[in-house]
Amino acid sequence: MWKPDRDDARPLYVQIADYLEQRIAYGDFPPGSVLPSERKLAVQLQVNRSTIIAAFGELRAMGIVESHVGRGTRVSMMKWGAAPRHTPNWSRYAEGGQFLPNLPFMRRIREALAERPGLIDMASGELAGDLAPTEEIATLLKEHDYTAYLGYDNPQGSLPLRQAVAEYLLRHRGIRTTESSILITSGSQQSLYLITQCLLSPGEAVAIEDPSYCYSLPLFQSAGLRLFRLPVDEGGVNPEDILELYRKHRIKAVFLNPNYQNPTGAVLSDERRKRVLELAGELGLPIIEDDPFSLTSYGDMPPSPLKSIDQAGTVLYIGSFSKIAASGLRVGWMVAPHAIVERLADARQQMDFGLSILPQLVAGQFLRSEHFAPHLDRLRTSLQFKRDLLIEAMDKELRGLVEFEAPSGGLHLWCRLLPEVPEGKLLEESIAAGTVFVPGSVYGSDKGYARFTFARPKEEDIAPGVACFARALRSLI
Amino acid sequence: MWKPDRDDARPLYVQIADYLEQRIAYGDFPPGSVLPSERKLAVQLQVNRSTIIAAFGELRAMGIVESHVGRGTRVSMMKWGAAPRHTPNWSRYAEGGQFLPNLPFMRRIREALAERPGLIDMASGELAGDLAPTEEIATLLKEHDYTAYLGYDNPQGSLPLRQAVAEYLLRHRGIRTTESSILITSGSQQSLYLITQCLLSPGEAVAIEDPSYCYSLPLFQSAGLRLFRLPVDEGGVNPEDILELYRKHRIKAVFLNPNYQNPTGAVLSDERRKRVLELAGELGLPIIEDDPFSLTSYGDMPPSPLKSIDQAGTVLYIGSFSKIAASGLRVGWMVAPHAIVERLADARQQMDFGLSILPQLVAGQFLRSEHFAPHLDRLRTSLQFKRDLLIEAMDKELRGLVEFEAPSGGLHLWCRLLPEVPEGKLLEESIAAGTVFVPGSVYGSDKGYARFTFARPKEEDIAPGVACFARALRSLI
Ligand SMILES: Cc1ncc(COP(=O)(O)O)c(C=O)c1O
Ligand SMILES: Cc1ncc(COP(=O)(O)O)c(C=O)c1O
Numbered sequence: 015m016w017k018p019d020r021d022d023a024r025p026l027y028v029q030i031a032d033y034l035e036q037r038i039a040y041g042d043f044p045p046g047s048v049l050p051s052e053r054k055l056a057v058q059l060q061v062n063r064s065t066i067i068a069a070f071g072e073l074r075a076m077g078i079v080e081s082h083v084g085r086g087t088r089v090s091m092m093k094w095g096a097a098p099r100h101t102p103n104w105s106r107y108a109e110g111g112q113f114l115p116n117l118p119f120m121r122r123i124r125e126a127l128a129e130r131p132g133l134i135d136m137a138s139g140e141l142a143g144d145l146a147p148t149e150e151i152a153t154l155l156k157e158h159d160y161t162a163y164l165g166y167d168n169p170q171g172s173l174p175l176r177q178a179v180a181e182y183l184l185r186h187r188g189i190r191t192t193e194s195s196i197l198i199t200s201g202s203q204q205s206l207y208l209i210t211q212c213l214l215s216p217g218e219a220v221a222i223e224d225p226s227y228c229y230s231l232p233l234f235q236s237a238g239l240r241l242f243r244l245p246v247d248e249g250g251v252n253p254e255d256i257l258e259l260y261r262k263h264r265i266k267a268v269f270l271n272p273n274y275q276n277p278t279g280a281v282l283s284d285e286r287r288k289r290v291l292e293l294a295g296e297l298g299l300p301i302i303e304d305d306p307f308s309l310t311s312y313g314d315m316p317p318s319p320l321k322s323i324d325q326a327g328t329v330l331y332i333g334s335f336s337k338i339a340a341s342g343l344r345v346g347w348m349v350a351p352h353a354i355v356e357r358l359a360d361a362r363q364q365m366d367f368g369l370s371i372l373p374q375l376v377a378g379q380f381l382r383s384e385h386f387a388p389h390l391d392r393l394r395t396s397l398q399f400k401r402d403l404l405i406e407a408m409d410k411e412l413r414g415l416v417e418f419e420a421p422s423g424g425l426h427l428w429c430r431l432l433p434e435v436p437e438g439k440l441l442e443e444s445i446a447a448g449t450v451f452v453p454g455s456v457y458g459s460d461k462g463y464a465r466f467t468f469a470r471p472k473e474e475d476i477a478p479g480v481a482c483f484a485r486a487l488r489s490l491i
Numbered sequence: 492m493w494k495p496d497r498d499d500a501r502p503l504y505v506q507i508a509d510y511l512e513q514r515i516a517y518g519d520f521p522p523g524s525v526l527p528s529e530r531k532l533a534v535q536l537q538v539n540r541s542t543i544i545a546a547f548g549e550l551r552a553m554g555i556v557e558s559h560v561g562r563g564t565r566v567s568m569m570k571w572g573a574a575p576r577h578t579p580n581w582s583r584y585a586e587g588g589q590f591l592p593n594l595p596f597m598r599r600i601r602e603a604l605a606e607r608p609g610l611i612d613m614a615s616g617e618l619a620g621d622l623a624p625t626e627e628i629a630t631l632l633k634e635h636d637y638t639a640y641l642g643y644d645n646p647q648g649s650l651p652l653r654q655a656v657a658e659y660l661l662r663h664r665g666i667r668t669t670e671s672s673i674l675i676t677s678g679s680q681q682s683l684y685l686i687t688q689c690l691l692s693p694g695e696a697v698a699i700e701d702p703s704y705c706y707s708l709p710l711f712q713s714a715g716l717r718l719f720r721l722p723v724d725e726g727g728v729n730p731e732d733i734l735e736l737y738r739k740h741r742i743k744a745v746f747l748n749p750n751y752q753n754p755t756g757a758v759l760s761d762e763r764r765k766r767v768l769e770l771a772g773e774l775g776l777p778i779i780e781d782d783p784f785s786l787t788s789y790g791d792m793p794p795s796p797l798k799s800i801d802q803a804g805t806v807l808y809i810g811s812f813s814k815i816a817a818s819g820l821r822v823g824w825m826v827a828p829h830a831i832v833e834r835l836a837d838a839r840q841q842m843d844f845g846l847s848i849l850p851q852l853v854a855g856q857f858l859r860s861e862h863f864a865p866h867l868d869r870l871r872t873s874l875q876f877k878r879d880l881l882i883e884a885m886d887k888e889l890r891g892l893v894e895f896e897a898p899s900g901g902l903h904l905w906c907r908l909l910p911e912v913p914e915g916k917l918l919e920e921s922i923a924a925g926t927v928f929v930p931g932s933v934y935g936s937d938k939g940y941a942r943f944t945f946a947r948p949k950e951e952d953i954a955p956g957v958a959c960f961a962r963a964l965r966s967l968i
Contacts, residue, residue, distance in 0.1 A: 015650075016669070037829075042672040044804025044828045102777040102805055107690040108834040121837075128645075143640040152637045160629045163620040164817035168605075173492075192493070195519040200677075200843035207842050213584040233841040300579040327521025328579055340641035342848040351521045352514075357585040360598075364710040365684050365842070366677035370850040371819040 017059055026061055027068035034069065038078060038089050046103070049079065049087045057129045117230060119441065119456050126445045134449040134479035136466045139227075139276065139337075139425055145396055145469065146340040150385040154376055162375065169368035170359040171198025171347070175378035179333075179347045182381050186309060188322040189331065189349060197355045197362075200369055201346040202306055202334040203231075209267075209302060209330065210237040212361045213354065219263040222458075223251055227276040227304075228269050229458030243458065244268070246275060248419065250282030253289040260297050267300045273316050274307040277457045277465040278428045279421030287320055294328040301329045306337045309390055311423040312398035327351055335377055337425060337469075338393065345369070345377040397469055400476060401427065404468040407480035415487060425469035428454075431462045435490040440464075443486035449479040494536055503538055504545035511546065512555060515566050523580070526556065526564045534606045594707060596918065596933050603922045611926040611956035613943045616704075616753065616814075616902055622873055622946065623817040627862040631853055639852065646845035647836040648675025648824070652855035656810075656824045659858050663786060665799040666808065666826060674832045674839075677846055678823040679783055679811040680708075686744075686779060686807065687714040689838045690831065696740040700728055704753040704781075705746050706935030720935065721745070723752060725896065727759030730766040737774050744777045750793050751784040754934045754942040755905045756898030764797055771805040778806045783814045786867055788900040789875035804828055812854055814902060814946075815870065822846070822854040874946055877953060878904065881945040884957035892964060902946035905931075908939045912967040917941075920963035926956040 018029040056063040070087050073079040081087045123137045176193035183189040199205045216238025222228040224243035242259045244251040259265045272282035294301050308316040321331035334346035404427055417430045437453040454463025471479055495506040533540040547564050550556040558564045600614045653670035660666040676682045693715025699705040701720035719736045721728040736742045749759035771778050785793040798808035811823035881904055894907040914930040931940025948956055
């Protein structure tokens with residue numbers, strides 16, 4: 015990101031005006047488009063708002079932009095002289111298509127994180143850098159030869175990785191499968207995208223957990239699906255609710271995250287697991303089992319996945335490297351009946367021609383390497399330690415103000431906030447105080463909940479992060 | 492891919508029956524699903540068809556499968572006893588959703604290539620392994636430290652790669668842009684997917700070249716777009732045709748591949764370039780400029796892209812690593828106005844959370860390394876040499892039977908076949924004779940054309956490949 019140079023002889027506002035003029039000339043902001051707001055640019059370029067106002071004044075004087083109260087600053091349509099009579103109305107194009115924009119709270123969080131490097135991040139649902147197997151992966155890259163053929167590969171995923179995943183699934187998740195039933199994806203996100211876009215049709219009804227990560231994904235709405243909710247308690251969803259939704263709405267699929275559910279941390283009880291499968295068998299209803307967190311289990315072995323006891327082939331199983339290794343690798347997998355794997359691989363071909371071969375090679379080697387088991391041990395110990403740090407800080411700073419169950423796996427703590435405060439205000443105050451979390455409504459929950467990710471911040475930032483949040487909360491009571 | 496073991500004491504048909512039983516037990520072929528045909532399995536497992544028939548007999552005897560004439564062999568619904576009353580009707584799910592399956596000819600070609608390792612591949616539109624910078628990339632991987640943070644990255648693409656692409660675009664394509672106007676994608680394919688899905692709405696009209704690579708992409712139809720064609724001659728499309736389509740059908744975008752067009756090799760003439768931009772400006776009509784081949788130019792510098800002379804911001808520019816380095820890396824880029832980049836990055840977030848960080852780091856380093864320029868020189872020389880080998884073989888084997896223009900860049904030779912023969916038959920005969928090409932109708936052309944990719948086969952396979960094709964063609968005259 016460009017920043018003005020404080021050692022430059024030219025005043026800051028002139029540098030900024032020159033920079034914007036250049037971006038406009040490059041077509042980055044075509045005639046008629048709106049420039050970022052003064053406030054936003056001031057934060058981005060780390061200058062006072064008055065400097066931005068002066069820079070906009072320069073551009074206006076040159077006839078390059080026009081400002082109208084309430085409509086922001088626009089690139090002048092006149093700028094290019096008579097030559098191009100019209101520029102495409104890009105903002106209309108940006109609003110077209112089938113994708114809904116991401117949720118406002120999630121956008122605001124990303125924006126805040128991008129603008130303020132010091133912000134303590136308890137919002138991003140991922141591992142801190144020091145929990146990822148960065149050294150191990152760097153070592154693998156140095157040790158192995160990557161002179162493999164770099165042509166278009168099978169859109170189903172590279173064969174060595176599918177074989178490694180099949181071994182991994184048997185050893186770590188008790189799932190018996192073969193490489194031909196596995197589809198490699200760009201993380202669980204893409205698995206969910208493929209399922210919602212390619213296997214379900216607009217207007218069809220599906221069931222998702224409430225609260226749930228799925229609810230935070232506009233992709234369900236983008237696919238035109240009707241969403242029905244399955245309330246989650248300590249023991250996960252209630253199977254009889256599935257039956258009821260099926261009777262009432264002919265749901266076509268059920269999305270579950272049975273182990274250390276995001277955001278609640280709930281684990282689907284054994285009894286309910288059996289009943290869910292029984293029902294799915296009776297109704298011929300596909301279950302999408304999203305299982306990214308199981309190997310983070312702090313204490314005992316995590317419960318077996320539905321897929322491992324699914325005899326009727328009703329379960330589509332989704333796994334990912336993101337929460338147990340590194341989200342930036344973008345490697346995930348799906349286990350599904352042959353016809354489904356073929357169909358999705360075919361759709362994949364149209365979307366992106368499959369995953370880059372490089373992360374696939376590395377992921378396959380890592381899964382099979384002697385580094386994998388010790389990495390998992392270290393990960394589980396650190397996550398439990400960080401969970402305890404967060405709970406300790408909550409007890410110290412927020413006693414009587416929050417309630418929660420300590421999760422036994424996963425990356426998050428799900429809190430009920432006892433004082434009634436407006437969510438948006440609380441988020442803004444937190445950002446101002448120096449930390450971000452995710453408001454519960456993002457996951458479709460009732461008012462008054464929040465998700466804190468202890469996996470993401472550094473150990474030493476957890477207590478200060480909670481202190482910032484506590485200040486924000488208290489300021490609104 | 493599993494194969495029966497000829498040293499195993501058990502007969503082949505028993506091994507195959509056991510293997511299929513296992514895959515059925517794993518849910519890979521759920522109750523009610525259809526097994527691959529006897530013919531297909533025989534080719535895949537490299538056994539006689541009678542062996543498959545015997546294996547199916549075994550499974551039938553065990554009550555695991557049922558065969559009905561004309562309906563293939565299905566997994567028995569009874570197999571699981573009374574427990575699961577219904578399995579999801581997976582084939583219904585596989586037919587749902589918004590994606591059309593890939594074109595039958597393309598599926599057939601991929602299938603043939605997967606089944607017969609010896610087939611000479613003049614169909615896949617990509618570089619041969621020895622033209623890719625495999626050594627250079629392996630060296631970069633060994634030299635550099637990949638201890639970067641592996642968390643979720645900016646869905647717009649990693650900053651160092653966007654900077655490297657901005658420099659590359661200025662130096663090699665005369666395009667002035669900044670990193671904030673660049674979106675990194677999983678190749679041009681994903682760029683086209685994002686544009687058709689996110690910027691255009693179902694029912695809208697767009698113009699594509701005829702013949703054209705776009706026509707081979709079911710993604711245009713999957714997005715529900717109405718396609719109108721712009722005939723391509725030696726000088727590319729005729730700008731006045733664009734005007735006419737705009738008047739008649741209110742087309743919302745024009746997709747062009749101005750340099751070394753796929754499949755024809757045509758180059759849009761200078762005069763027409765100017766007129767296209769003029770029209771686009773007048774009509775406020777976005778031009779999608781797909782430019783994957785320019786740096787393969789054999790002789791002179793390739794013509795400048797439309798984007799480099801686009802002053803009104805009407806051009807969305809698409810580039811890729813696939814045809815100048817390695818398609819398996821899956822790295823491409825798009826240059827677009829700010830509002831569009833933001834919108835697409837947001838959609839990206841829903842689809843796959845962006846590209847894996849690893850290929851992005853490598854691609855950025857390669858673009859900036861001292862290896863890049865020599866690689867391009869070597870690539871251009873080899874491509875020209877392989878083009879000449881193909882033309883020589885055509886002259887020898889097919890004189891009087893084909894007509895073509897020698898392309899001055901790109902990977903393909905576009906041929907008119909003078910004898911009238913049915914395309915499907917010609918493809919099957921070619922496969923039987925030992926080579927594959929792409930029938931012209933895949934690109935929407937009139938009957939009697941074929942695309943031969945000289946970049947893909949090994950040098951020593953080009954003449955034999957043409958000989959195989961010639962045999963196939965002659966057998967049908
Ligand atoms: C339950 C669940 N599913 C899927 C995902 C997507 O993860 P990825 O695409 O990185 O594998 C997440 C990430 O937060 C998640 O919590
Ligand atoms: C004109 C054109 N555009 C786009 C593509 C897609 O290439 P990739 O997605 O590998 O960049 C191709 C590949 O054949 C092509 O020929």
